Structure formats: C-alpha cells, structure tokens
Amino acid sequence: MGVINRLSGIFQPITVTAKASNLTHKGVTSKSQRLMLELGILQQANTGCFHFLPLGLKSLNKLINIVDEELQNIGGQKMIFPTLVKSDLWEKSGRASEMGPELLTLQDRRDHKYILAPTHEETASHLLSSIAPISYKTLPLLLYQITSKFRDEMKPRFGLIRSREFIMKDMYSFDLTQDTALETYQKVCSSYNKIFKKVGVKFIKVLGHSGTMGGNLSHEYHFLTDKGEDKIVKCSKCDFIGNQEVLTDTGCPKCKSENSLTYETGIEVAHTFMLGEKYSKPLEANCIDKNTKKHTLQMGSYGIGISRIIAASLECLSLEKELRWPDSIAPYNVIILPPKLGSKEESLIGNLGEKLYHNLESAFPCLKNNVLLDDRTSYTIGRRFIDAKRTGYRYIIVLNKKCGDAIPLYELNDLHKDQQLYLSENDLAKYIKENTDFE
Numbered sequence: 001m002g003v004i005n006r007l008s009g010i011f012q013p014i015t016v017t018a019k020a021s022n023l024t025h026k027g028v029t030s031k032s033q034r035l036m037l038e039l040g041i042l043q044q045a046n047t048g049c050f051h052f053l054p055l056g057l058k059s060l061n062k063l064i065n066i067v068d069e070e071l072q073n074i075g076g077q078k079m080i081f082p083t084l085v086k087s088d089l090w091e092k093s094g095r096a097s098e099m100g101p102e103l104l105t106l107q108d109r110r111d112h113k114y115i116l117a118p119t120h121e122e123t124a125s126h127l128l129s130s131i132a133p134i135s136y137k138t139l140p141l142l143l144y145q146i147t148s149k150f151r152d153e154m155k156p157r158f159g160l161i162r163s164r165e166f167i168m169k170d171m172y173s174f175d176l177t178q179d180t181a182l183e184t185y186q187k188v189c190s191s192y193n194k195i196f197k198k199v200g201v202k203f204i205k206v207l208g209h210s211g212t213m214g215g216n217l218s219h220e221y222h223f224l225t226d227k228g229e230d231k232i233v234k235c236s237k238c239d240f241i242g243n244q245e246v247l248t249d250t251g252c253p254k255c256k257s258e259n260s261l262t263y264e265t266g267i268e269v270a271h272t273f274m275l276g277e278k279y280s281k282p283l284e285a286n287c288i289d290k291n292t293k294k295h296t297l298q299m300g301s302y303g304i305g306i307s308r309i310i311a312a313s314l315e316c317l318s319l320e321k322e323l324r325w326p327d328s329i330a331p332y333n334v335i336i337l338p339p340k341l342g343s344k345e346e347s348l349i350g351n352l353g354e355k356l357y358h359n360l361e362s363a364f365p366c367l368k369n370n371v372l373l374d375d376r377t378s379y380t381i382g383r384r385f386i387d388a389k390r391t392g393y394r395y396i397i398v399l400n401k402k403c404g405d406a407i408p409l410y411e412l413n414d415l416h417k418d419q420q421l422y423l424s425e426n427d428l429a430k431y432i433k434e435n436t437d438f439e
C-alpha cells in the first residue's frame with residue numbers, strides 16, 4: 001500500500017476564519033487572490049511575487065502535466081532557455097525600446113547588460129543561428145519550456161493574474177515556408193483547444209492583436225468572466241469574435257455590419273502568434289532546403305499563462321468565501337474526515353478512514369495521489385468540514401455513526417453539485433468515477 005496523504009503533514013497556513021474572511025487583505029484586488037492567500041495556497045513574497053505553497057504547487061504540476069502531454073502529442077520538445085538574456089539580442093530585434101520600462105534589466109560585474117526575459121523569441125532565434133543551418137528535413141521544429149518569466153508591471157494586481165514574476169509556457173515553431181508555418185500554427189491551436197477542454201473552464205478563442213510581438217496573425221484564449229480586463233467583441237451578423245484591440249472603426253471588421261457588435265469581458269490565458277521573419281531575419285535563424293539553398297526560418301510563438309490559469313480558473317468558479325477548482329487541476333479531489341479523537345464514533349469505526357483511502361485509490365486509478373485524509377482529529381468534524389469546504393475539495397467524505405452499520409454508509413458531500421448522499425463503499429467509488437471530469 002502506498003503512502004497516505006495526511007493533511008497534518010501539509011504546510012497550509014489558513015490565516016483567517018470563515019467568519020472573518022470578509023476582512024480585507026492589504027493590496028488584495030481580486031477574489032481568487034484573497035482566497036488563495038487566506039487558504040494557504042499562496043503567500044505574498046513582495047509586490048507582484050508569490051510563494052507557491054504545497055497545495056498551490058500540486059495544482060500547478062497537474063496543469064503542467066496536461067500541457068506537456070498535449071504539446072508532446074504534436075511533436076513539441078521540452079527544454080530550458082536561460083532566463084538571463086543578453087540585452088544585445090533585444091536591441092537586434094528592436095524590442096528593447098518597444099517594451100521599455102516593462103523589461104526587468106540588470107548588469108553583471110563586467111557591466112554587461114541583461115534582461116530577465118518575459119518571453120524568448122530572440123533567445124530561440126539566437127539558439128538556431130548559433131548552430132550550422134538546420135536541414136529542412138528536421139522541420140517543423142517545436143521547442144518549448146515552462147519557466148518563470150518577468151515583467152516590471154507598473155501596477156501588479158489580481159495576484160497571479162498580473163504579477164511581476166509568473167510561470168509561462170512558451171513555445172517557438174520553425175518552418176521552411178509560410179504555408180507550412182500556417183499548418184504548424186493551426187496544429188498548435190487545435191492542441192490548445194484540447195488543453196483548455198481538459199482544464200474544464202469555459203473558454204473562447206478570439207482574434208488577437210499582435211502588439212509589440214509583431215507578425216501578421218494572432219489568436220487569444222480567454223476565460224469569460226465579468227472580472228476580466230480584456231474586452232471581447234462578437235458580431236451578431238457573422239461569426240467574427242475578437243479582442244476589442246483589433247477593431248479599427250465602429251463596424252464589424254469581417255462583415256462590415258453596423259450596430260451588430262456585442263461586448264463581454266475575459267481573462268486572457270493564452271496567446272498564439274504567426275511571426276514570419278520578424279525575429280528570425282535580424283537574428284539570422286536559417287535553414288537549408290533540399291538544394292542546400294539557405295532560407296530564413298518562418299517562426300511562430302505560442303504562450304500559455306500557467307500560473308495565471310490557476311488564478312483565472314479560481315476567479316471564474318469560486319464562491320465569495322470558498323474556493324472552487326476544476327476537477328482537472330484541484331490539488332486533491334477527495335478528502336476523508338474521520339471522527340474526532342475520543343468520540344463514540346471513533347471507537348465504533350476504528351481505522352476505517354485509512355481503509356477507505358486505500359480502497360478508493362485502488363478502485364479508481366485517477367484518484368491515485370488525489371485523496372487526502374484530514375487526520376487533524378483533535379478538531380471536531382464541524383471545524384474540519386468548514387476548512388475542507390473553504391479549500392474547495394470537491395468530495396468531502398464524513399465518517400459518522402452510519403459507518404458503524406452492518407453495511408457501512410458514507411456521507412458524501414459533492415460541492416460541485418451541492419448535494420449530500422449516503423452511499424456504500426462501492427457506490428461511493430462509482431459515483432466519483434461517473435461524476436469527476438478528469439479529461
């Protein structure tokens with residue numbers, strides 16, 4: 001039998017009681033940020049920088065696994081680019097001045113200038129220019145990483161949604177021609193659709209604005225919520241949907257209808273760009289075709305805001321005082337609450353909690369490492385139930401006197417369906433299997 005995940009062994013500094021949770025934290029600007037701080041998912045380190053505490057990291061790793069799986073399915077190769085990037089590269093692409101004070105810069109002891117990179121188009125192009133031109137046969141080449149990025153935000157806010165240090169997945173594609181580059185672009189977009197379906201928060205893909213990134217085509221992925229900072233425009237006369245930034249006048253840019261546009265707000269969670277030669281040309285990232293003729297590589301760039309998705313999901317799904325997670329990235333899906341130490345129920349039930357823990361894990365492989373035992377049995381069930389509900393574990397299983405029946409019955413509380421059921425062990429496993437959205 002495997003190790004039991006016990007709540008007493010998890011560093012989760014819950015800072016405020018349920019009653020007091022409407023107290024305002026200093027500098028808190030969104031619901032997800034407040035709840036993540038109150039419930040020990042995150043801790044603020046300094047302005048716009050956060051500690052990911054163990055439960056937060058567990059969620060983050062689940063998301064990273066989803067992204068890795070889908071990107072590797074389309075041939076994405078994971079690697080790590082250095083975070084410290086020579087400023088010269090950004091001078092060559094022209095972005096050093098375009099991004100201006102948002103770039104975090106520093107100088108080493110030899111007075112060389114560096115950037116703490118927010119993105120790596122220059123770095124990836126430089127990598128390819130620093131080796132002999134690659135053969136067309138190795139294309140398309142898809143290189144990606146999931147690492148910390150930096151942006152000197154004027155006003156960091158909403159916690160992980162607009163922070164100065166954040167975790168981003170950035171991928172760069174290289175192709176021989178514009179046509180194959182477009183094919184690669186579409187392949188990555190369909191991979192993104194799969195990723196967001198798996199995450200399970202309602203999303204939309206819209207036409208995006210290329211901004212300082214450059215290039216000629218871009219799309220954004222958004223979670224729709226009235227807390228979003230981006231305005232999404234839809235046309236009621238055709239299928240146009242885009243970021244408000246792409247509008248140039250009052251009519252629909254596609255069908256030209258007047259008065260057909262409606263607006264919604266969203267949080268941008270991913271962005272894709274067709275870049276053409278904007279970076280590969282100045283940085284001399286080349287390849288050789290079948291006649292050994294040299295070509296500038298056609299490039300694409302694809303970001304996913306990993307830490308931002310955690311916060312944006314919680315912003316969309318949570319209640320005012322309780323976290324709610326998508327099943328796919330919840331730190332744990334099930335929590336078991338055994339009786340209080342020294343209670344009548346405890347003597348009646350014994351170590352049924354541990355047995356149930358192992359049986360659930362073996363009945364349902366997706367639950368492996370996704371069940372938690374709240375062994376803080378010096379606290380009452382009531383107190384632990386409140387913590388479990390606020391932290392947002394979807395299935396809270398309470399072991400009470402019905403567990404002492406000839407056929408033990410378990411109290412199952414399903415937070416997503418807002419219902420309480422009494423089920424036998426078999427029915428419990430069946431219910432969780434049928435109702436949990438792991439894909």
Ligand SMILES: [Zn+2]
Pocket residue numbers: 235236237238239240252253254255256257260
């Ligand atoms: Zn239209």
